[in-house]
Amino acid sequence: MFGTVMASIGIGLGVLVVFLAAFVILKTLLYSPPQKKADKKEFVDVDGQNVAERLGLAVQQRTISYHEPEKMDGNAFLGLHRLFQTLYPQVHAKLTREIINDYSLLFTWEGKDPSLKPIMLTSHLDVVPADESPEGGWTHPPFSGVVADGYVWGRGTLDIKSGVIGILEAVEYLLKQGFQPERTVYLGFGHDEEIGGERGAKAIAELLNSRGVQLGSLLDEGGSVIDGFLPGVDRQVGVIGISEKGYISLKFTVEMDGGHSSMPAQETAIGVLSRAIASLELNPMPPHLEVIEFLMSYLGSALPFTQRLLFANTWLFGGLLKKKLAEANLLNAAIRTTTAPTIFNAGMKDNILPAKAEAVVNFRILPGDDLRTVYEMVLERINDERVKVTPYQGETLEGESGWDPSPVADTDSAYYLRLARLTKEAFPDALVAPYLVLGGTDARHYGLVTPNALRFTPILMTKEGLASVHGVNEKLSLKECSRMVGFYIAYIQEIANLPGDLDLEPEPEVEEIEEELIAVGPEQEPVAAMGEAQLEELDEALEDTEEGSAEG
Numbered sequence: 001m002f003g004t005v006m007a008s009i010g011i012g013l014g015v016l017v018v019f020l021a022a023f024v025i026l027k028t029l030l031y032s033p034p035q036k037k038a039d040k041k042e043f044v045d046v047d048g049q050n051v052a053e054r055l056g057l058a059v060q061q062r063t064i065s066y067h068e069p070e071k072m073d074g075n076a077f078l079g080l081h082r083l084f085q086t087l088y089p090q091v092h093a094k095l096t097r098e099i100i101n102d103y104s105l106l107f108t109w110e111g112k113d114p115s116l117k118p119i120m121l122t123s124h125l126d127v128v129p130a131d132e133s134p135e136g137g138w139t140h141p142p143f144s145g146v147v148a149d150g151y152v153w154g155r156g157t158l159d160i161k162s163g164v165i166g167i168l169e170a171v172e173y174l175l176k177q178g179f180q181p182e183r184t185v186y187l188g189f190g191h192d193e194e195i196g197g198e199r200g201a202k203a204i205a206e207l208l209n210s211r212g213v214q215l216g217s218l219l220d221e222g223g224s225v226i227d228g229f230l231p232g233v234d235r236q237v238g239v240i241g242i243s244e245k246g247y248i249s250l251k252f253t254v255e256m257d258g259g260h261s262s263m264p265a266q267e268t269a270i271g272v273l274s275r276a277i278a279s280l281e282l283n284p285m286p287p288h289l290e291v292i293e294f295l296m297s298y299l300g301s302a303l304p305f306t307q308r309l310l311f312a313n314t315w316l317f318g319g320l321l322k323k324k325l326a327e328a329n330l331l332n333a334a335i336r337t338t339t340a341p342t343i344f345n346a347g348m349k350d351n352i353l354p355a356k357a358e359a360v361v362n363f364r365i366l367p368g369d370d371l372r373t374v375y376e377m378v379l380e381r382i383n384d385e386r387v388k389v390t391p392y393q394g395e396t397l398e399g400e401s402g403w404d405p406s407p408v409a410d411t412d413s414a415y416y417l418r419l420a421r422l423t424k425e426a427f428p429d430a431l432v433a434p435y436l437v438l439g440g441t442d443a444r445h446y447g448l449v450t451p452n453a454l455r456f457t458p459i460l461m462t463k464e465g466l467a468s469v470h471g472v473n474e475k476l477s478l479k480e481c482s483r484m485v486g487f488y489i490a491y492i493q494e495i496a497n498l499p500g501d502l503d504l505e506p507e508p509e510v511e512e513i514e515e516e517l518i519a520v521g522p523e524q525e526p527v528a529a530m531g532e533a534q535l536e537e538l539d540e541a542l543e544d545t546e547e548g549s550a551e552g
Helices: 002-030 048-059 074-087 089-094 161-176 201-210 269-282 290-302 305-312 314-325 329-333 371-382 414-426 442-448 463-468 478-495 532-541 543-549
Strands: 096-100 104-109 119-124 151-153 185-190 217-220 225-227 236-244 246-255 338-346 356-365 388-391 430-437 453-455 475-477 516-520 525-529
Touching: 002 305, 048 074, 048 151, 048 161, 048 475, 048 478, 074 089, 074 161, 089 161, 096 201, 104 201, 119 161, 119 442, 119 478, 151 478, 161 185, 161 478, 185 201, 201 442, 217 414, 217 442, 217 478, 236 414, 236 442, 246 269, 246 371, 269 338, 269 356, 269 371, 290 305, 290 430, 305 314, 356 371, 371 388, 414 430, 414 453, 414 478, 442 453, 475 478
Parallel strands: 119 185, 119 217, 217 453, 236 430
Antiparallel strands: 096 104, 104 185, 151 475, 225 236, 236 453, 246 356, 246 388, 338 356, 516 525
C-alpha cells in the first residue's frame, strides 16, 4: 500500500515537472515576437564632409561649462552664436531667436496652424573639459575640430554639438526648400547641461511655460543606435529614451581627533569613512527587473534561447537573472540605483592624522526609488552616527544637488511611434526599443511643457564611441554626419505635419491588442509596451499625410 502511494506521488510529481517545463518553454517561444522591418525610405542625401567641417568649426569654440561662474568663458559661447549666424543665415532670417541667460538660445519657427501643439528639438552648446596635454592621449587635439581619416575629431562631436549642428543643418535645408511646418517648431540649445541645466534648459522651459506653451513632443539627446548593446546579440539596437534616472550626490564627513601618525588611535577619520564607503559598495541598492523586462519585451526575440527563457520566465528565474545582469556594468545600471564614489579628500602630510575626512558618492536613481528612499537606505547601510551625510550641494535633497527620476513618455503616442519607425527606416538592420536613460539630459526640465520628452540622437554608436564620450578621442564619422542631418530633415517634415487629432488621448483598442505593463516611478504608474500592430494601425491612420510630409 505504501509503495503504491509513493508511486502515485512520484507519477504526480513527474507530471507536474513535465507540465512546468512545457509551460516555461511555451512562454519562451511566445515571448516578444520578432520586429518587422520598415519599408525602404529615401532620406535626403547630405554631404557628410561639409557637415563635418561645420561641426569642426563649432568644436573649436571652447564652450566648457563649470559650476564656478568665474571659470565660464562667455566669449566662447558668443563666438559660437556668431558662427551659427554665419553658417545658417536662413535660420536667423526666418526664425525668431531669443538669448536666454546670456548664452542659451531659443528659436521659434512659426507653423501654419497655431491650433496644433508645437514640437521642439533640443541639444546643448556646452561640453566637458578635456586633457589637452601631450599625455592626454588624443590623436588630434580635443578642440581642433580637425577632419581626418573619415571622422571629425574633438570634444562635442558626440556630446553633443553634433546635435546642435545637425538640427540647424536640417532647418537651414528645409527653409531653402520653401518648407513651412504645420506645427510651430521650437529649437532649444542650453549652455549648461553638463552642470545641470539650471540656467539653460530649465530657464527655457520656464519661459515657454509662462507663455502657456504646451508641446506635443520634444526630442533631445539620450539614446542612439548602439552596436553591441545586448550581450550575445549580433544586432544594432536603436534605443529611444522615454525616461531618465534620478540623481543625487551625497557628501560624507567624518571629524575625529587628529594627531601625530606615530601614535594613531584605534580608529581614524580616514578609516571610519573608508569603511562607510566600502559598506555602500558591498551592499548595493536592491535590484528591480521591471525596467529591463520592459526593454526586453521589444528585443527578446533576438536573444539566444537561454537568455530569452530567463526573461520570459522571471517568475521562476528572477533571482538568477538579477545575478547575471549585475555582471555587466550597463545592464547592472538598468536594474538598480547605482552607487559611485567619486571624490575623497583627507590629509595634508604623510605623518599627520587628519581630523577631517570627506567623500562624495553619486547615486543614479532607478524609477521606483526616489531621493528620500535612497537617503534612508544610505543611512541604514552605513549605520554609524560618526559619519555625517548631507547633500553635496545645497541644503536639501531636491534641487541643485538631486532630482527624482523623470516622468515616462507615452510609447503609444504618434510621436514615439513615428520616431521609432523613422529609426528603423534610417537604420534598416536595427531593432528599436524604448529605453531608460542612465545619465542626465536637459529633457528632464521640459516636463513643465510636455509629457512626451523623447531622447534619441540619430547616429550609430560603437562601444569605442560610447567610451569616448567625456573621454578621449571623441569623434563622429562623415557617414554619421550625413545620416544624422538626413534623419533630422525627415523627422521635422513628418512630426511637424502630424494632424491635430493625434494630440488627443487615443481611444483604447479592444481588437486583440495585448498590452504588457510594467510599474515605474515612485507611484507605480503603468506604461504600456507597444507592439507592431499598433504601429501598423497608426501608419494606416496617417497614410494620407505621407505625401505632404515628404515635400520640401
